[in-house]
Amino acid sequence: MAFAVLLVTLGSVSAADTNSTTILVIGSSSAAKSYNEVAHDLMDELNNQTTVVKFQIRSTSQIGNMTADEIKSLVNNSDIILAEWGTQLAGNGSLEAVIRSNPTIINDKIFFVFESGPTLVKLSKINNTNVFDGVSDKDIGTWDTPGTLIGACHDGDITALLSYKEKYPGNKALHDWIDCAIYYAASGKTNLKNQFKWALKKYAELKGIPWPKEWDPEPPEIASPLSMEFLYRDGQRFTKEQYFEKYPLDPNKPTVGVLSYITSAGEVSYADAFQEIIDALVARGMNVIPAVGTWSNYIDLKE
Numbered sequence: 001m002a003f004a005v006l007l008v009t010l011g012s013v014s015a016a017d018t019n020s021t022t023i024l025v026i027g028s029s030s031a032a033k034s035y036n037e038v039a040h041d042l043m044d045e046l047n048n049q050t051t052v053v054k055f056q057i058r059s060t061s062q063i064g065n066m067t068a069d070e071i072k073s074l075v076n077n078s079d080i081i082l083a084e085w086g087t088q089l090a091g092n093g094s095l096e097a098v099i100r101s102n103p104t105i106i107n108d109k110i111f112f113v114f115e116s117g118p119t120l121v122k123l124s125k126i127n128n129t130n131v132f133d134g135v136s137d138k139d140i141g142t143w144d145t146p147g148t149l150i151g152a153c154h155d156g157d158i159t160a161l162l163s164y165k166e167k168y169p170g171n172k173a174l175h176d177w178i179d180c181a182i183y184y185a186a187s188g189k190t191n192l193k194n195q196f197k198w199a200l201k202k203y204a205e206l207k208g209i210p211w212p213k214e215w216d217p218e219p220p221e222i223a224s225p226l227s228m229e230f231l232y233r234d235g236q237r238f239t240k241e242q243y244f245e246k247y248p249l250d251p252n253k254p255t256v257g258v259l260s261y262i263t264s265a266g267e268v269s270y271a272d273a274f275q276e277i278i279d280a281l282v283a284r285g286m287n288v289i290p291a292v293g294t295w296s297n298y299i300d301l302k303e
Contacts, residue, residue: 020052021203023196024078026095027085029059030271034235038193046215053200060086063095071098076105080199083113083120084184087143090117099123110203112177114184115143115153127206129173139164149181156185156237158222176202186220188236194218229293232260232268233278243289255287262294 025035039055046053056078063071063086075081075098089095096119099106107128113121118140124131132140141148152160161178168174180202183195197217204211221236231243238246249255258281260274268274274290281288 020054021080021200022054022056022078023080023082023199024056024058024074025196026058026060026063026081026083026089029061030268031085031235032057032059033272034189034192038189038196041189042193042196060088064088068098068101071095072102072105075099075111076102078109080110080203081106081112082110082180082195082199083116085115087117089113090120096120096123110199110206112180112199114181115150118142118150121150124177126173126176126202131171131173131177133173134171135164135168135174139167149178153181153185156187158182158185158220161185182220183217186222186236188221189234190218191220191236194220229291232274232290232292233288234275235271237292247288249287253285253287255289256281258288258290260290260292262292268292 025039027035035055035057039057043053043055056074058074066074071094075095083089083095091097096117099111099120100123106123106125110126112124112126112131118137121140122132135149139148141151143150143154145151146155147157147160149161149164151157161182165175165178180195180198183191183198194217197215201211201215201217203209231238231240233243233247258274258277260271261269278288278290
């Protein structure tokens with residue numbers, strides 16, 4: 001069982017004058033590679049500063065294979081916990097059970113859960129404030145209920161997420177959760193990097209730690225919502241117009257189409273291999289149009 005722990009020391013400083021923050025990120029096995037790459041990129045950017053940032057990356061399957069004591073220690077030793085995806089994290093015997101048995105291990109932290117079971121998502125809190133106090137179960141929803149908070153995370157529906165700021169104008173903790181969730185919902189490595197920076201900045205603000213303005217996260221790059229078909233590259237969904245604006249075709253190069261499909265959980269199948277094919281074709285001087293579709297009813301091509 002491979003664990004990813006990334007530790008970087010930024011600048012030459014002693015422990016006494018160092019700000020140290022540990023981020024635990026949990027998501028699908030296919031996303032873990034992107035988490036590692038983005039964490040390395042982020043740490044390269046935060047260089048020559050009096051800061052230590054430690055990333056702990058775990059897939060949902062790794063969490064599932066850990067004992068309750070191991071999960072407790074992992075959460076207890078983290079300052080920021082972002083559980084991005086995984087319905088299996090909810091319920092008995094996993095992350096949710098550990099939190100319910102040991103509620104104080106998420107005190108004074110950022111503990112945000114996005115696309116998971118509603119009972120776990122509802123445990124989200126920031127600096128000891130429960131995110132979903134006063135929010136109806138109907139609005140929290142599930143991954144397969146479009147327009148709800150969890151459903152909007154799954155579908156990449158930024159408009160729906162933002163609408164809940166208007167519906168619950170006085171819930172600042174919910175607004176923070178939504179601001180962070182939008183980066184997840186918009187998908188892609190750039191958004192993931194800025195989500196991590198958002199969480200680091202928010203934690204620094206909560207603890208009174210200086211935050212250099214040059215580290216501020218960029219606004220989310222709004223992607224195409226999850227649909228029956230879309231274009232996909234570097235972990236991000238695109239409409240046709242969005243894709244060709246970012247990756248214009250060179251008429252002097254050959255053009256290759258690459259196809260994949262969406263799993264029942266809403267993820268791109270074999271995403272790592274899909275991206276490797278794209279990168280290899282681009283390296284050989286080709287335009288690439290990577291298209292992703294979903295299951296449909298069987299049709300008779302003779303009709």
